[in-house]
Amino acid sequence: MKIGVLAVQGNFREHAAMLRRLGADPVEVRKPESLDDLDGLVIPGGESTTFMRLMRLYGLDEAVREFTGPVLGTCAGMIVLDRRHLGAVDIEVDRNAYGRQVASFEADLALAGDDEPLRGVFIRAPRVREVGSEVEVLAEHDGEPVLLRQGRFIVASFHPELTDDTRVHDRFLELVREEGHVRA
Numbered sequence: 001m002k003i004g005v006l007a008v009q010g011n012f013r014e015h016a017a018m019l020r021r022l023g024a025d026p027v028e029v030r031k032p033e034s035l036d037d038l039d040g041l042v043i044p045g046g047e048s049t050t051f052m053r054l055m056r057l058y059g060l061d062e063a064v065r066e067f068t069g070p071v072l073g074t075c076a077g078m079i080v081l082d083r084r085h086l087g088a089v090d091i092e093v094d095r096n097a098y099g100r101q102v103a104s105f106e107a108d109l110a111l112a113g114d115d116e117p118l119r120g121v122f123i124r125a126p127r128v129r130e131v132g133s134e135v136e137v138l139a140e141h142d143g144e145p146v147l148l149r150q151g152r153f154i155v156a157s158f159h160p161e162l163t164d165d166t167r168v169h170d171r172f173l174e175l176v177r178e179e180g181h182v183r184a
């Protein structure tokens with residue numbers, strides 16, 4: 001499975017390492033052409049304003065809009081995919097909306113369909129304020145959604161690439177496998 005990791009900014013290396021560990025073949029994406037033969041795409045954390053600026057500069061915003069495979073967006077990657085940016089996932093997100101003191105924290109998250117809690121690392125994380133009817137909540141923190149899925153999109157407000165827990169990437173790769181069969 002060839003999985004692109006958007007590598008214009010942010011922590012794309014950790015995602016690539018995680019994907020490699022799970023047997024996928026990660027590819028660093030810096031130009032639109034690199035999206036052509038990918039089975040899936042990861043948009044990592046970083047700074048969403050910088051992401052949007054660089055993506056526009058390289059024509060990657062259009063390319064990502066046209067990409068038809070599964071996409072995993074984490075933290076800033078979630079913001080990039082929301083209603084106000086690329087409009088791929090029907091969620092309303094507030095940037096840096098956890099107060100200053102708790103801007104970065106870790107928490108155990110209840111994961112849908114799994115008894116084992118998921119450790120979430122939140123770094124100046126976005127907060128999901130509104131969720132459209134097509135969006136499924138996969139994990140919550142304090143009653144608020146932090147891991148969501150809409151069709152071929154999975155978004156997390158935390159950083160699954162920074163722990164040893166592979167379950168978010170596992171689910172994403174499962175989605176890539178399923179979609180691959182549908183598209184084939």
Ligand code: GLN
Nearest residue numbers: 045046047048075076124
């Ligand atoms: N605070 C960043 C933003 O608003 C996101 C932080 C992150 O990706 N770790 O884009």
